Amino acid sequence: TTVTVHAPATIANVGCGFDVLGLCLTEPYDTVRLTRTDRPGLHIRHLDDYDLPTDPNRNVAGAALLALLRAVPEPLGFEVEITKGIRPGSGIGSSAASAAGAVVAANALLGNRFSPKELIDLAMYGEAVASGVRHADNIAPAICGGFTLVRAVAPVLDVVALPAPPLWVALVHPQFEVRTKDARAVLPVSVPLGLAVRQWANVGGLVAGFLTHDYELISRALDDYIVEPARAALLPGLTDAKRRALEAGALGGGISGSGPSIFMLNKDEATARAAAEALGSVYEKMGIAYHLHVGPI
Ligand code: HSE
Numbered sequence: 001t002t003v004t005v006h007a008p009a010t011i012a013n014v015g016c017g018f019d020v021l022g023l024c025l026t027e028p029y030d031t032v033r034l035t036r037t038d039r040p041g042l043h044i045r046h047l048d049d050y051d052l053p054t055d056p057n058r059n060v061a062g063a064a065l066l067a068l069l070r071a072v073p074e075p076l077g078f079e080v081e082i083t084k085g086i087r088p089g090s091g092i093g094s095s096a097a098s099a100a101g102a103v104v105a106a107n108a109l110l111g112n113r114f115s116p117k118e119l120i121d122l123a124m125y126g127e128a129v130a131s132g133v134r135h136a137d138n139i140a141p142a143i144c145g146g147f148t149l150v151r152a153v154a155p156v157l158d159v160v161a162l163p164a165p166p167l168w169v170a171l172v173h174p175q176f177e178v179r180t181k182d183a184r185a186v187l188p189v190s191v192p193l194g195l196a197v198r199q200w201a202n203v204g205g206l207v208a209g210f211l212t213h214d215y216e217l218i219s220r221a222l223d224d225y226i227v228e229p230a231r232a233a234l235l236p237g238l239t240d241a242k243r244r245a246l247e248a249g250a251l252g253g254g255i256s257g258s259g260p261s262i263f264m265l266n267k268d269e270a271t272a273r274a275a276a277e278a279l280g281s282v283y284e285k286m287g288i289a290y291h292l293h294v295g296p297i
Pocket residue numbers: 012013018019020093135137138180183184257258
């Protein structure tokens with residue numbers, strides 16, 4: 001009657017794929033422990049120091065589980081224990097992980113009656129609590145693993161799992177806060193056609209690069225011409241950090257989700273370690289505290 005799930009961090013957008021591409025890391029992860037109860041409703045506890053709301057309607061895992069409970073006929077409830085391994089506000093899908101972990105654990109307790117696609121749909125209720133937007137670009141890779149493309153959220157959720165060659169992520173999380181809401185407020189409402197053409201050429205190229213294991217194409221196609229330039233002002237050090245990581249041999253990268261973390265994709269572990277060091281050196285020089293992460297996808 002108890003299930004424990006490790007819910008991994010994810011990187012949304014993956015360069016040019018704003019709101020549609022995502023990738024799953026192996027670490028860090030949230031630990032979500034669910035116990036089924038006959039008493040209807042949710043009781044949520046956080047076993048960490050982040051002071052997150054435990055009211056089910058305001059908690060990302062709670063909102064996702066309430067949606068799941070509405071979808072099952074029998075009266076039941078869950079005791080929920082969450083240990084955040086992913087720092088909230090770091091830009092690597094912290095809220096998505098808790099929401100995804102909660103519905104995956106509940107599904108296991110209910111005999112796996114929901115499909116992965118239905119679980120993504122339910123977990124998006126958690127994202128709505130976190131950022132006001134029911135987006136799936138972190139939820140989909142958290143649940144499916146690997147790279148995912150969210151081709152559509154409505155009227156019907158359409159998620160495509162993308163095979164990819166071996167890749168290593170280098171990531172820096174500088175210790176300043178960028179709220180997703182603020183990072184979305186700076187985005188342009190409309191985009192010149194020429195820019196849109198360059199962007200979807202990159203998205204197509206990047207997906208093709210993944211499918212054909214073409215590292216050169218992945219490297220050429222990662223750049224985001226629309227969203228990242230608009231957000232750059234919120235992220236001191238971004239341009240410098242990217243440049244240095246490229247010099248260290250990274251294929252390319254950009255803002256992880258809405259920031260402040262910056263990710264770079266790399267062919268192998270050694271390059272990823274060099275790229276991470278390069279990313280860190282920029283924040284070191286700026287006197288901004290940071291965390292580094294290196295890991296395979
Ligand atoms: N795609 C979203 C954004 C992810 O970039 O705003 C937020 O986590």
